[in-house]
Amino acid sequence: MNGNMTFEDNMKKLAEIVSELEKGDVPLEKTVELYGEGVKISVLCKKQLEDAKIKITEEK
Numbered sequence: 001m002n003g004n005m006t007f008e009d010n011m012k013k014l015a016e017i018v019s020e021l022e023k024g025d026v027p028l029e030k031t032v033e034l035y036g037e038g039v040k041i042s043v044l045c046k047k048q049l050e051d052a053k054i055k056i057t058e059e060k
Contacts, residue, residue, distance in 0.1 A: 007048045014041045 005013070017038045020026060026034065 005044075007045060007052075010041050010045050010048070014038055014045065017041070 017034050021031060021034055021038075
């Protein structure tokens, strides 16, 4: 995961993580790892949305 991924790439990765966790057969250690990665990606997505909002607001 890197900060240069597009919003769409981050959302796709987040969906993959959710899908993996929803299977229910993931070992606890892997679940914690995936959850942590998901939280980091969701923070990146939120920042990307905030940046887009600022850009749109400034262009008005």
